[in-house]
Amino acid sequence: MAFDKIQLKDIEVWDGNHAAAQAMRQCQIDVVAAYPITPSTPIVEGYAKFLADGYIEGEFVMVESEHAAMSGCIGAAAAGGRVATATSSQGFALMVETLYQASGMRLPIVLNLVNRALAAPLNVNGDHSDMYLGRDSGWIQLNAYCPQNAYDLNLIAFKVSEDHEIRLPCMVHQDGFMTSHTAQGVYTLSDDAAYGFVGEYKPMNDMLDFEHPVTHGVQTEEDWHFEHKARQHNDLMVKVMPKIQAAFDDFEKLTGRKYNIVEKYDMDDADVCVVCMGSSVETAREVATEMRAKGIKAGVVGLRVIRPFPFFEIADALKSVKAIAALDRSSPNGAPGMLFNEIAGALFNTDTKALLSGYVYGLGGRDLTKAHLVSLFTELQANVDAGKVTTSLQQFIGVRGPKLSFL
Protein backbone atom coordinates (compact mmCIF):
# COMPACT_ATOMS: atom_id res chain seq x y z
CA MET A 1 0.00 0.00 0.00
CA ALA A 2 1.38 3.33 -1.08
CA PHE A 3 0.31 5.29 1.96
CA ASP A 4 1.42 5.66 5.53
CA LYS A 5 -0.08 3.70 8.39
CA ILE A 6 -0.88 5.04 11.82
CA GLN A 7 0.31 3.26 14.93
CA LEU A 8 -2.71 3.37 17.20
CA LYS A 9 -2.63 2.72 20.92
CA ASP A 10 -4.73 -0.21 22.12
CA ILE A 11 -7.14 2.31 23.59
CA GLU A 12 -7.52 5.75 22.06
CA VAL A 13 -9.64 8.59 23.40
CA TRP A 14 -11.99 9.28 20.53
CA ASP A 15 -15.42 10.79 20.12
CA GLY A 16 -17.89 9.04 17.83
CA ASN A 17 -17.05 11.22 14.86
CA HIS A 18 -13.33 10.61 15.09
CA ALA A 19 -13.93 6.91 15.66
CA ALA A 20 -15.93 6.78 12.41
CA ALA A 21 -13.27 8.77 10.55
CA GLN A 22 -10.55 6.41 11.76
CA ALA A 23 -12.60 3.42 10.64
CA MET A 24 -13.04 5.05 7.21
CA ARG A 25 -9.28 5.57 7.02
CA GLN A 26 -8.59 1.98 7.94
CA CYS A 27 -11.08 0.73 5.33
CA GLN A 28 -9.23 2.78 2.70
CA ILE A 29 -12.29 4.43 1.15
CA ASP A 30 -11.72 5.25 -2.50
CA VAL A 31 -14.20 8.12 -2.73
CA VAL A 32 -15.88 10.36 -0.17
CA ALA A 33 -18.25 12.92 -1.67
CA ALA A 34 -19.47 15.11 1.14
CA TYR A 35 -21.16 18.32 2.13
CA PRO A 36 -20.39 18.77 5.82
CA ILE A 37 -23.16 19.45 8.31
CA THR A 38 -23.29 19.63 12.09
CA PRO A 39 -22.84 17.35 14.01
CA SER A 40 -21.33 14.95 11.46
CA THR A 41 -18.78 17.42 10.02
CA PRO A 42 -15.69 16.01 11.79
CA ILE A 43 -16.18 12.62 10.08
CA VAL A 44 -15.65 13.88 6.55
CA GLU A 45 -13.21 16.52 7.79
CA GLY A 46 -11.26 13.69 9.42
CA TYR A 47 -11.23 11.67 6.20
CA ALA A 48 -10.08 14.75 4.26
CA LYS A 49 -7.24 15.33 6.71
CA PHE A 50 -6.11 11.70 6.61
CA LEU A 51 -6.16 11.94 2.81
CA ALA A 52 -4.21 15.21 2.74
CA ASP A 53 -1.67 13.80 5.16
CA GLY A 54 -1.03 10.75 2.99
CA TYR A 55 -2.74 8.13 5.12
CA ILE A 56 -5.29 7.23 2.45
CA GLU A 57 -5.23 6.69 -1.28
CA GLY A 58 -8.56 8.11 -2.36
CA GLU A 59 -10.55 11.07 -3.53
CA PHE A 60 -12.43 13.66 -1.52
CA VAL A 61 -15.08 15.30 -3.68
CA MET A 62 -16.40 18.64 -2.45
CA VAL A 63 -19.91 19.09 -3.75
CA GLU A 64 -22.59 21.77 -3.66
CA SER A 65 -25.21 19.97 -1.56
CA GLU A 66 -26.00 16.73 0.22
CA HIS A 67 -28.09 15.70 -2.78
CA ALA A 68 -24.93 16.03 -4.84
CA ALA A 69 -22.89 14.29 -2.12
CA MET A 70 -24.96 11.13 -2.29
CA SER A 71 -25.18 11.43 -6.07
CA GLY A 72 -21.37 11.55 -6.21
CA CYS A 73 -21.21 8.51 -3.96
CA ILE A 74 -23.65 6.67 -6.23
CA GLY A 75 -21.57 7.43 -9.31
CA ALA A 76 -18.35 6.39 -7.61
CA ALA A 77 -19.91 3.21 -6.25
CA ALA A 78 -21.34 2.30 -9.67
CA ALA A 79 -17.90 2.94 -11.15
CA GLY A 80 -16.53 0.35 -8.72
CA GLY A 81 -15.05 2.10 -5.70
CA ARG A 82 -15.40 1.70 -1.95
CA VAL A 83 -17.48 4.71 -1.03
CA ALA A 84 -18.68 6.41 2.13
CA THR A 85 -19.95 9.74 3.38
CA ALA A 86 -21.54 11.30 6.44
CA THR A 87 -24.41 13.65 7.09
CA SER A 88 -27.09 14.71 9.56
CA SER A 89 -30.58 16.08 9.73
CA GLN A 90 -31.42 18.62 7.01
CA GLY A 91 -28.58 17.33 4.86
CA PHE A 92 -29.93 13.83 5.17
CA ALA A 93 -33.39 15.09 4.27
CA LEU A 94 -31.94 16.63 1.10
CA MET A 95 -30.33 13.25 0.30
CA VAL A 96 -33.57 11.32 0.50
CA GLU A 97 -34.25 11.13 -3.22
CA THR A 98 -30.80 9.72 -3.87
CA LEU A 99 -30.97 7.27 -0.94
CA TYR A 100 -33.60 5.32 -2.85
CA GLN A 101 -31.40 5.43 -5.96
CA ALA A 102 -28.44 4.03 -4.03
CA SER A 103 -30.38 1.13 -2.54
CA GLY A 104 -32.36 0.37 -5.71
CA MET A 105 -29.13 0.35 -7.71
CA ARG A 106 -27.73 -2.04 -5.10
CA LEU A 107 -24.65 0.05 -4.39
CA PRO A 108 -22.79 -0.70 -1.14
CA ILE A 109 -22.31 2.84 0.16
CA VAL A 110 -21.75 3.42 3.88
CA LEU A 111 -23.40 6.53 5.27
CA ASN A 112 -22.54 7.71 8.75
CA LEU A 113 -25.74 9.38 9.86
CA VAL A 114 -25.06 11.38 12.99
CA ASN A 115 -28.61 11.74 14.21
CA ARG A 116 -30.02 15.22 14.68
CA ALA A 117 -33.44 16.80 14.88
CA LEU A 118 -35.26 18.04 11.78
CA ALA A 119 -36.41 21.66 11.48
CA ALA A 120 -38.59 23.58 12.12
CA PRO A 121 -37.64 24.92 14.58
CA LEU A 122 -34.02 24.60 13.50
CA ASN A 123 -32.02 22.53 15.94
CA VAL A 124 -28.52 21.03 15.79
CA ASN A 125 -28.88 18.52 18.63
CA GLY A 126 -29.52 14.84 18.68
CA ASP A 127 -32.79 13.04 18.19
CA HIS A 128 -33.82 10.27 15.82
CA SER A 129 -36.01 12.20 13.37
CA ASP A 130 -33.53 11.79 10.51
CA MET A 131 -32.99 8.12 11.34
CA TYR A 132 -36.75 7.54 11.11
CA LEU A 133 -36.93 9.47 7.85
CA GLY A 134 -34.58 6.93 6.28
CA ARG A 135 -36.24 3.79 7.50
CA ASP A 136 -38.18 2.92 4.33
CA SER A 137 -35.34 3.80 1.96
CA GLY A 138 -34.07 0.25 1.48
CA TRP A 139 -30.82 0.79 3.38
CA ILE A 140 -29.46 -1.38 6.15
CA GLN A 141 -29.44 0.64 9.38
CA LEU A 142 -27.02 -0.13 12.23
CA ASN A 143 -27.25 1.68 15.53
CA ALA A 144 -24.29 2.77 17.71
CA TYR A 145 -24.75 3.66 21.37
CA CYS A 146 -21.23 5.01 21.98
CA PRO A 147 -17.98 5.88 20.12
CA GLN A 148 -16.73 2.29 20.40
CA ASN A 149 -19.84 1.09 18.58
CA ALA A 150 -19.45 3.81 15.95
CA TYR A 151 -15.93 2.56 15.19
CA ASP A 152 -16.83 -1.14 15.21
CA LEU A 153 -20.08 -0.81 13.26
CA ASN A 154 -18.37 1.11 10.47
CA LEU A 155 -16.05 -1.83 9.87
CA ILE A 156 -18.97 -4.24 10.07
CA ALA A 157 -21.07 -2.06 7.75
CA PHE A 158 -18.57 -2.29 4.89
CA LYS A 159 -18.24 -6.03 5.31
CA VAL A 160 -21.99 -6.65 5.17
CA SER A 161 -22.83 -4.00 2.61
CA GLU A 162 -20.18 -5.01 0.06
CA ASP A 163 -20.95 -8.74 0.24
CA HIS A 164 -21.95 -9.76 -3.28
CA GLU A 165 -25.05 -11.51 -1.99
CA ILE A 166 -26.14 -8.29 -0.26
CA ARG A 167 -24.99 -5.23 -2.22
CA LEU A 168 -27.14 -2.84 -0.23
CA PRO A 169 -26.06 0.48 1.26
CA CYS A 170 -25.76 0.79 5.01
CA MET A 171 -26.26 3.63 7.48
CA VAL A 172 -24.36 3.70 10.74
CA HIS A 173 -26.27 5.78 13.25
CA GLN A 174 -24.85 7.58 16.25
CA ASP A 175 -26.46 10.24 18.41
CA GLY A 176 -25.52 13.80 17.54
CA PHE A 177 -23.24 15.28 20.23
CA MET A 178 -24.06 12.68 22.91
CA THR A 179 -22.04 10.15 20.93
CA SER A 180 -20.49 12.16 18.11
CA HIS A 181 -18.79 14.71 20.34
CA THR A 182 -18.32 12.79 23.59
CA ALA A 183 -14.79 11.40 23.84
CA GLN A 184 -14.44 7.98 25.40
CA GLY A 185 -11.86 5.22 25.45
CA VAL A 186 -12.13 3.24 22.22
CA TYR A 187 -10.42 -0.13 21.75
CA THR A 188 -8.72 -0.04 18.38
CA LEU A 189 -7.66 -2.49 15.73
CA SER A 190 -4.33 -2.11 13.97
CA ASP A 191 -4.61 -0.76 10.43
CA ASP A 192 -3.78 -4.19 9.02
CA ALA A 193 -6.25 -6.02 11.26
CA ALA A 194 -9.07 -3.61 10.46
CA TYR A 195 -8.40 -3.73 6.71
CA GLY A 196 -8.06 -7.49 6.90
CA PHE A 197 -11.48 -7.75 8.56
CA VAL A 198 -13.21 -5.61 5.95
CA GLY A 199 -11.21 -7.09 3.09
CA GLU A 200 -10.22 -5.83 -0.32
CA TYR A 201 -13.09 -4.21 -2.20
CA LYS A 202 -14.49 -6.60 -4.77
CA PRO A 203 -16.26 -4.70 -7.56
CA MET A 204 -19.47 -6.03 -9.07
CA ASN A 205 -21.01 -4.84 -12.34
CA ASP A 206 -18.70 -1.84 -12.18
CA MET A 207 -18.77 0.73 -14.93
CA LEU A 208 -14.96 0.72 -15.14
CA ASP A 209 -15.05 -2.89 -16.36
CA PHE A 210 -14.81 -1.87 -20.02
CA GLU A 211 -15.01 -5.44 -21.28
CA HIS A 212 -18.52 -5.78 -19.78
CA PRO A 213 -20.27 -2.44 -20.36
CA VAL A 214 -23.29 -1.81 -18.11
CA THR A 215 -25.92 0.85 -17.83
CA HIS A 216 -26.68 1.77 -14.20
CA GLY A 217 -29.83 3.52 -13.03
CA VAL A 218 -32.17 2.32 -15.74
CA GLN A 219 -35.86 3.16 -16.01
CA THR A 220 -38.54 0.51 -15.61
CA GLU A 221 -42.29 1.06 -15.71
CA GLU A 222 -45.18 -1.11 -14.57
CA ASP A 223 -43.71 -4.11 -16.37
CA TRP A 224 -40.48 -4.36 -14.33
CA HIS A 225 -40.38 -1.93 -11.39
CA PHE A 226 -42.33 -4.19 -9.01
CA GLU A 227 -39.96 -7.13 -9.57
CA HIS A 228 -36.92 -4.98 -8.77
CA LYS A 229 -38.48 -3.63 -5.57
CA ALA A 230 -39.67 -7.10 -4.58
CA ARG A 231 -36.19 -8.50 -4.98
CA GLN A 232 -34.66 -5.72 -2.90
CA HIS A 233 -37.20 -6.28 -0.13
CA ASN A 234 -36.65 -10.03 -0.31
CA ASP A 235 -32.91 -9.64 0.09
CA LEU A 236 -33.39 -7.26 3.04
CA MET A 237 -35.82 -9.67 4.70
CA VAL A 238 -33.97 -12.91 3.98
CA LYS A 239 -30.28 -12.37 3.30
CA VAL A 240 -29.13 -9.43 5.38
CA MET A 241 -29.66 -10.67 8.96
CA PRO A 242 -27.59 -13.86 8.50
CA LYS A 243 -24.77 -11.80 6.99
CA ILE A 244 -24.89 -9.30 9.83
CA GLN A 245 -24.82 -12.16 12.34
CA ALA A 246 -21.85 -13.72 10.51
CA ALA A 247 -20.03 -10.37 10.53
CA PHE A 248 -20.78 -9.96 14.26
CA ASP A 249 -19.39 -13.47 14.86
CA ASP A 250 -16.22 -12.77 12.87
CA PHE A 251 -15.81 -9.47 14.67
CA GLU A 252 -16.12 -11.16 18.05
CA LYS A 253 -13.45 -13.69 17.09
CA LEU A 254 -11.15 -10.85 16.05
CA THR A 255 -11.75 -8.41 18.90
CA GLY A 256 -13.65 -10.19 21.67
CA ARG A 257 -16.38 -7.55 21.35
CA LYS A 258 -19.77 -9.18 20.93
CA TYR A 259 -22.56 -7.50 19.03
CA ASN A 260 -26.12 -8.80 18.77
CA ILE A 261 -28.93 -7.96 16.38
CA VAL A 262 -31.00 -7.12 19.46
CA GLU A 263 -28.99 -6.15 22.52
CA LYS A 264 -30.55 -7.57 25.68
CA TYR A 265 -29.61 -6.33 29.11
CA ASP A 266 -30.85 -8.15 32.22
CA MET A 267 -33.73 -9.56 30.20
CA ASP A 268 -33.57 -13.20 31.38
CA ASP A 269 -35.91 -12.64 34.33
CA ALA A 270 -37.13 -9.11 33.66
CA ASP A 271 -40.73 -8.18 34.43
CA VAL A 272 -40.50 -4.71 32.92
CA CYS A 273 -38.30 -3.36 30.16
CA VAL A 274 -37.69 -0.42 27.91
CA VAL A 275 -36.86 -0.72 24.23
CA CYS A 276 -34.83 2.15 22.87
CA MET A 277 -31.97 3.17 20.60
CA GLY A 278 -28.81 5.25 20.63
CA SER A 279 -27.11 6.60 23.71
CA SER A 280 -30.35 6.19 25.69
CA VAL A 281 -29.69 2.44 25.81
CA GLU A 282 -26.70 2.99 28.09
CA THR A 283 -28.63 5.34 30.38
CA ALA A 284 -31.51 2.87 30.56
CA ARG A 285 -29.15 0.02 31.45
CA GLU A 286 -27.72 2.00 34.36
CA VAL A 287 -31.18 2.81 35.66
CA ALA A 288 -32.40 -0.78 35.18
CA THR A 289 -29.64 -2.00 37.46
CA GLU A 290 -30.60 0.59 40.07
CA MET A 291 -34.27 -0.46 39.79
CA ARG A 292 -33.31 -4.02 40.63
CA ALA A 293 -31.85 -2.76 43.92
CA LYS A 294 -35.30 -1.30 44.57
CA GLY A 295 -37.00 -4.63 43.84
CA ILE A 296 -38.22 -3.94 40.31
CA LYS A 297 -36.93 -6.54 37.89
CA ALA A 298 -36.03 -4.20 35.04
CA GLY A 299 -34.34 -4.93 31.75
CA VAL A 300 -33.39 -3.08 28.58
CA VAL A 301 -33.62 -4.04 24.94
CA GLY A 302 -31.59 -1.99 22.48
CA LEU A 303 -31.93 -2.26 18.73
CA ARG A 304 -28.57 -2.82 17.07
CA VAL A 305 -30.16 -3.35 13.67
CA ILE A 306 -33.06 -1.05 12.81
CA ARG A 307 -33.49 -2.10 9.17
CA PRO A 308 -34.08 -4.82 8.37
CA PHE A 309 -36.30 -4.77 11.45
CA PRO A 310 -35.44 -7.69 13.77
CA PHE A 311 -39.04 -8.93 13.91
CA PHE A 312 -38.42 -12.37 15.38
CA GLU A 313 -35.44 -11.35 17.50
CA ILE A 314 -37.53 -8.61 19.16
CA ALA A 315 -40.44 -10.98 19.74
CA ASP A 316 -38.05 -13.47 21.29
CA ALA A 317 -36.35 -10.87 23.50
CA LEU A 318 -39.74 -9.69 24.81
CA LYS A 319 -41.52 -13.03 25.08
CA SER A 320 -41.37 -13.36 28.88
CA VAL A 321 -41.60 -9.76 29.97
CA LYS A 322 -44.81 -8.39 31.48
CA ALA A 323 -44.66 -4.70 30.58
CA ILE A 324 -42.80 -2.99 27.75
CA ALA A 325 -42.10 0.66 27.09
CA ALA A 326 -41.25 1.62 23.49
CA LEU A 327 -39.17 4.80 23.51
CA ASP A 328 -39.31 6.82 20.31
CA ARG A 329 -36.96 9.79 19.95
CA SER A 330 -38.83 11.26 16.99
CA SER A 331 -42.21 12.91 16.90
CA PRO A 332 -44.61 10.45 15.27
CA ASN A 333 -46.71 13.43 14.13
CA GLY A 334 -50.11 11.88 14.25
CA ALA A 335 -49.50 8.18 14.96
CA PRO A 336 -48.04 5.89 17.59
CA GLY A 337 -44.23 5.87 17.52
CA MET A 338 -42.31 3.65 15.09
CA LEU A 339 -40.92 1.40 17.84
CA PHE A 340 -44.37 1.08 19.42
CA ASN A 341 -45.85 0.01 16.10
CA GLU A 342 -43.04 -2.35 15.13
CA ILE A 343 -43.01 -4.03 18.53
CA ALA A 344 -46.78 -4.34 18.53
CA GLY A 345 -46.56 -5.96 15.11
CA ALA A 346 -43.83 -8.35 16.20
CA LEU A 347 -45.77 -9.45 19.31
CA PHE A 348 -49.33 -9.45 17.98
CA ASN A 349 -49.52 -13.06 16.83
CA THR A 350 -47.52 -14.45 19.74
CA ASP A 351 -48.73 -15.81 23.08
CA THR A 352 -47.47 -12.82 25.05
CA LYS A 353 -49.86 -10.88 27.23
CA ALA A 354 -47.27 -8.14 27.75
CA LEU A 355 -48.56 -4.61 28.30
CA LEU A 356 -47.11 -2.25 25.70
CA SER A 357 -46.96 1.50 26.10
CA GLY A 358 -45.18 4.11 24.05
CA TYR A 359 -43.15 7.16 25.04
CA VAL A 360 -41.87 10.07 22.97
CA TYR A 361 -38.76 11.63 24.45
CA GLY A 362 -35.63 13.66 23.89
CA LEU A 363 -36.69 15.73 20.88
CA GLY A 364 -34.14 18.29 19.76
CA GLY A 365 -31.50 16.97 22.16
CA ARG A 366 -33.63 17.20 25.32
CA ASP A 367 -31.96 15.00 27.93
CA LEU A 368 -33.44 11.68 28.93
CA THR A 369 -32.50 11.78 32.60
CA LYS A 370 -32.14 8.92 35.01
CA ALA A 371 -35.10 10.38 36.93
CA HIS A 372 -37.25 10.06 33.80
CA LEU A 373 -36.31 6.42 33.52
CA VAL A 374 -36.89 5.73 37.23
CA SER A 375 -40.46 6.98 36.97
CA LEU A 376 -40.89 5.14 33.67
CA PHE A 377 -39.83 1.80 35.16
CA THR A 378 -42.00 2.50 38.19
CA GLU A 379 -44.96 3.18 35.90
CA LEU A 380 -44.34 -0.08 34.05
CA GLN A 381 -44.30 -1.98 37.35
CA ALA A 382 -47.60 -0.31 38.27
CA ASN A 383 -49.00 -1.58 34.96
CA VAL A 384 -47.83 -5.09 35.80
CA ASP A 385 -49.39 -4.86 39.28
CA ALA A 386 -52.69 -3.57 37.86
CA GLY A 387 -52.71 -6.11 35.03
CA LYS A 388 -53.40 -3.38 32.49
CA VAL A 389 -51.85 -0.24 31.06
CA THR A 390 -52.78 2.39 33.65
CA THR A 391 -51.76 5.34 31.50
CA SER A 392 -52.47 6.49 27.99
CA LEU A 393 -50.69 4.39 25.37
CA GLN A 394 -48.61 7.33 24.23
CA GLN A 395 -46.96 9.77 26.62
CA PHE A 396 -44.40 12.53 26.25
CA ILE A 397 -41.42 12.55 28.61
CA GLY A 398 -39.53 15.67 29.62
CA VAL A 399 -41.63 18.26 27.81
CA ARG A 400 -42.73 21.41 29.68
CA GLY A 401 -46.36 22.32 30.18
CA PRO A 402 -49.45 20.25 30.98
CA LYS A 403 -48.98 16.48 30.80
CA LEU A 404 -49.18 15.32 27.17
CA SER A 405 -50.63 11.90 26.52
CA PHE A 406 -52.71 10.32 23.80
CA LEU A 407 -54.47 7.13 22.76
Add this chain to the structure above:
Amino acid sequence: MAKQGWDEFEIGAMLRTFEGKIEDIAGTNQEDRAYSQNSSFVASVADWRIAKPVFNKDFCIDCQFCWIYCPDVSIISRDKKMIGVDMDHCKGCGICVEVCPTNPKSLLMFPEKADEETELAAWPTKNKETI
Protein backbone atom coordinates in the same frame (compact mmCIF):
# COMPACT_ATOMS: atom_id res chain seq x y z
CA MET B 1 -37.33 -8.44 -23.43
CA ALA B 2 -38.60 -11.55 -21.69
CA LYS B 3 -40.78 -10.93 -18.64
CA GLN B 4 -38.84 -12.66 -15.85
CA GLY B 5 -39.82 -13.20 -12.22
CA TRP B 6 -38.34 -11.20 -9.38
CA ASP B 7 -35.63 -13.79 -8.72
CA GLU B 8 -34.55 -14.32 -12.31
CA PHE B 9 -32.49 -11.25 -13.17
CA GLU B 10 -29.29 -9.61 -12.00
CA ILE B 11 -29.65 -7.29 -9.01
CA GLY B 12 -29.56 -3.54 -9.31
CA ALA B 13 -31.18 -1.18 -11.79
CA MET B 14 -28.51 -2.32 -14.21
CA LEU B 15 -28.52 -3.64 -17.77
CA ARG B 16 -25.74 -5.08 -19.87
CA THR B 17 -25.18 -3.67 -23.34
CA PHE B 18 -23.58 -6.79 -24.80
CA GLU B 19 -23.76 -10.53 -24.36
CA GLY B 20 -20.54 -11.66 -22.68
CA LYS B 21 -17.14 -10.04 -22.91
CA ILE B 22 -16.31 -7.52 -25.61
CA GLU B 23 -13.03 -6.63 -27.25
CA ASP B 24 -12.21 -3.72 -29.57
CA ILE B 25 -15.77 -2.49 -29.66
CA ALA B 26 -14.73 0.73 -31.40
CA GLY B 27 -13.23 -1.33 -34.20
CA THR B 28 -16.34 -3.51 -34.60
CA ASN B 29 -19.22 -2.42 -36.82
CA GLN B 30 -22.62 -2.21 -35.16
CA GLU B 31 -24.06 -5.11 -37.16
CA ASP B 32 -21.23 -7.33 -35.93
CA ARG B 33 -21.57 -6.47 -32.23
CA ALA B 34 -23.20 -8.94 -29.84
CA TYR B 35 -25.79 -6.51 -28.51
CA SER B 36 -27.89 -7.93 -25.68
CA GLN B 37 -31.66 -7.91 -25.76
CA ASN B 38 -31.42 -5.09 -23.19
CA SER B 39 -29.66 -2.76 -25.60
CA SER B 40 -31.86 -0.20 -27.33
CA PHE B 41 -30.00 -1.12 -30.52
CA VAL B 42 -32.13 -4.25 -30.87
CA ALA B 43 -35.39 -2.28 -30.67
CA SER B 44 -36.91 -0.69 -33.77
CA VAL B 45 -38.33 2.79 -33.36
CA ALA B 46 -39.21 3.09 -37.03
CA ASP B 47 -42.88 3.59 -36.20
CA TRP B 48 -42.06 6.86 -34.39
CA ARG B 49 -41.37 8.37 -37.81
CA ILE B 50 -43.87 10.26 -39.96
CA ALA B 51 -41.34 11.53 -42.51
CA LYS B 52 -38.26 9.69 -43.72
CA PRO B 53 -34.95 10.68 -45.30
CA VAL B 54 -34.16 9.23 -48.71
CA PHE B 55 -30.49 9.00 -49.67
CA ASN B 56 -29.35 9.69 -53.22
CA LYS B 57 -25.77 8.49 -53.61
CA ASP B 58 -25.39 10.20 -57.02
CA PHE B 59 -24.85 13.58 -55.36
CA CYS B 60 -23.16 12.56 -52.09
CA ILE B 61 -19.59 13.78 -51.56
CA ASP B 62 -19.03 11.68 -48.41
CA CYS B 63 -18.43 14.77 -46.31
CA GLN B 64 -19.82 12.94 -43.22
CA PHE B 65 -21.81 15.96 -42.05
CA CYS B 66 -24.98 13.84 -41.70
CA TRP B 67 -23.04 11.15 -39.83
CA ILE B 68 -21.71 13.72 -37.38
CA TYR B 69 -24.99 15.55 -36.85
CA CYS B 70 -27.43 12.61 -36.63
CA PRO B 71 -28.63 12.57 -33.01
CA ASP B 72 -29.59 8.88 -33.22
CA VAL B 73 -26.40 7.46 -34.77
CA SER B 74 -28.56 6.36 -37.67
CA ILE B 75 -26.33 7.31 -40.58
CA ILE B 76 -24.43 4.25 -41.71
CA SER B 77 -20.96 5.11 -42.90
CA ARG B 78 -18.15 2.66 -43.61
CA ASP B 79 -14.57 3.75 -44.28
CA LYS B 80 -15.87 7.31 -44.55
CA LYS B 81 -18.24 6.29 -47.35
CA MET B 82 -21.92 7.08 -46.81
CA ILE B 83 -23.90 3.83 -47.15
CA GLY B 84 -27.41 4.83 -46.15
CA VAL B 85 -29.74 5.36 -43.22
CA ASP B 86 -30.49 2.89 -40.41
CA MET B 87 -34.26 2.92 -40.79
CA ASP B 88 -34.80 0.95 -37.54
CA HIS B 89 -33.47 3.85 -35.48
CA CYS B 90 -34.01 6.97 -37.63
CA LYS B 91 -36.83 9.06 -36.10
CA GLY B 92 -37.21 11.30 -39.13
CA CYS B 93 -35.96 14.52 -37.53
CA GLY B 94 -34.52 15.78 -40.81
CA ILE B 95 -31.26 17.12 -39.40
CA CYS B 96 -29.25 15.10 -41.95
CA VAL B 97 -31.12 16.83 -44.75
CA GLU B 98 -30.64 20.23 -43.14
CA VAL B 99 -26.85 19.85 -42.88
CA CYS B 100 -26.31 18.18 -46.27
CA PRO B 101 -24.15 20.68 -48.27
CA THR B 102 -24.53 19.28 -51.81
CA ASN B 103 -26.59 20.83 -54.56
CA PRO B 104 -29.04 19.24 -55.01
CA LYS B 105 -29.08 17.68 -51.55
CA SER B 106 -28.13 14.03 -51.28
CA LEU B 107 -30.74 13.48 -48.56
CA LEU B 108 -34.33 14.72 -48.75
CA MET B 109 -37.33 14.17 -46.51
CA PHE B 110 -40.46 12.45 -47.86
CA PRO B 111 -43.64 11.17 -46.27
CA GLU B 112 -43.07 7.83 -44.56
CA LYS B 113 -45.18 5.97 -47.12
CA ALA B 114 -43.49 7.53 -50.20
CA ASP B 115 -41.90 5.10 -52.68
CA GLU B 116 -38.11 5.46 -52.64
CA GLU B 117 -37.55 4.51 -56.33
CA THR B 118 -40.15 7.03 -57.45
CA GLU B 119 -38.64 9.83 -55.41
CA LEU B 120 -35.11 9.04 -56.61
CA ALA B 121 -36.31 9.14 -60.21
CA ALA B 122 -37.89 12.55 -59.61
CA TRP B 123 -34.90 13.97 -57.65
CA PRO B 124 -34.53 17.77 -57.99
CA THR B 125 -31.84 19.15 -60.24
CA LYS B 126 -29.12 21.65 -59.36
CA ASN B 127 -30.53 24.90 -58.06
CA LYS B 128 -28.42 27.65 -59.63
CA GLU B 129 -29.99 30.47 -57.67
CA THR B 130 -28.62 29.39 -54.31
CA ILE B 131 -24.99 28.99 -55.40
